[in-house]
Amino acid sequence: MLNQKTCLGIESTAHSFGIGIMDSDGKCLANATDMYRPREGWGIHPMEASEHHKKVCDDVLQKALADAGVSMRDIDIIAFSQGPGLPPCLHAGLNFAGKLAEKNKKPLVGVNHCIAHIEIGRLTTGLDDPVTLYVSGANTQVLAFVSGRYRCFGETQDIGIGNALDKFGRGVGLEFPAGPKIEKMAGKGRYIELPYVVKGMDLSFSGIVTEALKKYTMHQSRGNSDSLKQSNKAFLSDLCFSLQETLFAMLTEVTERAMAHTGKNQALLTGGVAANSRLQEMLDIMCRERDAKFRVVDRAYSGDNGAMIAWTGMLAFDSGIKTKKEILPRQRTDGVEVRWI
Ligand code: ATP
Numbered sequence: 572m573l574n575q576k577t578c579l580g581i582e583s584t585a586h587s588f589g590i591g592i593m594d595s596d597g598k599c600l601a602n603a604t605d606m607y608r609p610r611e612g613w614g615i616h617p618m619e620a621s622e623h624h625k626k627v628c629d630d631v632l633q634k635a636l637a638d639a640g641v642s643m644r645d646i647d648i649i650a651f652s653q654g655p656g657l658p659p660c661l662h663a664g665l666n667f668a669g670k671l672a673e674k675n676k677k678p679l680v681g682v683n684h685c686i687a688h689i690e691i692g693r694l695t696t697g698l699d700d701p702v703t704l705y706v707s708g709a710n711t712q713v714l715a716f717v718s719g720r721y722r723c724f725g726e727t728q729d730i731g732i733g734n735a736l737d738k739f740g741r742g743v744g745l746e747f748p749a750g751p752k753i754e755k756m757a758g759k760g761r762y763i764e765l766p767y768v769v770k771g772m773d774l775s776f777s778g779i780v781t782e783a784l785k786k787y788t789m790h791q792s793r794g795n796s797d798s799l800k801q802s803n804k805a806f807l808s809d810l811c812f813s814l815q816e817t818l819f820a821m822l823t824e825v826t827e828r829a830m831a832h833t834g835k836n837q838a839l840l841t842g843g844v845a846a847n848s849r850l851q852e853m854l855d856i857m858c859r860e861r862d863a864k865f866r867v868v869d870r871a872y873s874g875d876n877g878a879m880i881a882w883t884g885m886l887a888f889d890s891g892i893k894t895k896k897e898i899l900p901r902q903r904t905d906g907v908e909v910r911w912i
């Protein structure tokens with residue numbers, strides 16, 4: 572049982588600057604976010620994202636405190652996302668958290684971003700020991716708790732699944748973020764063969780996107796007639812459908828193998844790409860066939876957010892974990908000792 576406390580958590584690994592406030596009963600008192608939006612047609616620029624975080628941090632703090640109806644005096648612990656992430660963004664978060672902790676004389680706890688995704692998922696879905704599929708812009712990992720740590724059973728060898736979808740979208744003229752647009756277009760498609768790249772338990776997406784873009788370019792017929800435009804659009808739908816079927820089948824395969832290997836009978840889906848209903852459906856079918864439970868983390872907590880950092884910071888602090896005031900941009904999930912389970 573946790574002692575009654577309140578933790579304020581700061582998330583700043585990439586484009587989101589978030590502050591969440593959680594109490595030790597697992598109640599979320601506030602979850603405020605402000606997101607940096609890259610210039611049109613561009614990806615994240617780390618320095619610009621970090622400047623954004625420095626600009627909005629005070630306002631996000633005031634909003635979180637007001638939403639929770641508390642002042643800094645009511646906060647017992649301050650947690651920050653220590654890694655993995657973009658160094659300038661992590662620095663912005665640590666500097667803000669450090670100053671806040673010093674000024675208000677509160678303890679400071681560093682939190683691993685990927686573990687925070689799992690912990691808020693466990694809290695909000697009630698799954699106690701899942702295999703987690705964490706799929707976001709930059710991350711694709713299959714994680715499970717074994718022998719004192721969250722171990723990574725499979726991950727991308729190149730780009731994250733969300734970035735793969737966005738890269739394909741950029742190549743075919745769909746706006747960022749392309750994931751939701753691809754999902755919409757995929758509804759009416761038929762299957763076009765694409766490479767399927769699972770290597771052991773790891774995945775690779777870049778080559779599949781390149782092949783899909785090559786197929787798109789080769790199919791494009793020039794001309795302005797309505798029938799040509801329609802044929803081009805139908806082909807793009809087919810490609811969106813095929814890309815989703817291929818990529819999500821790969822994710823489902825690796826998740827299932829991790830469940831079989833660890834003997835776990837729960838699967839948790841989180842990260843921004845968790846919003847995709849076809850991915851949810853595939854995992855749901857796989858879990859039903861194995862007689863396993865499947866849950867998707869609610870949207871408010873599946874993207875990057877401060878509440879997950881606050882909750883995990885509370886667990887870590889309570890288990891006696893001490894943190895150095897440093898960022899760990901390449902921190903591995905299994906590099907963190909998990910004493911609270
Ligand atoms: P992280 O830093 O943890 O990698 P992120 O900020 O890059 O996170 P999220 O905000 O978790 O990523 O997710 C954004 C990604 O999710 C984008 O790549 C976007 O295209 C994708 N996405 C959002 N909705 C959907 C959807 N319905 N289907 C597929 N992909 C989606």
Ligand code: FE2
Nearest residue numbers: 684707874875
């Ligand atoms: Fe994330």
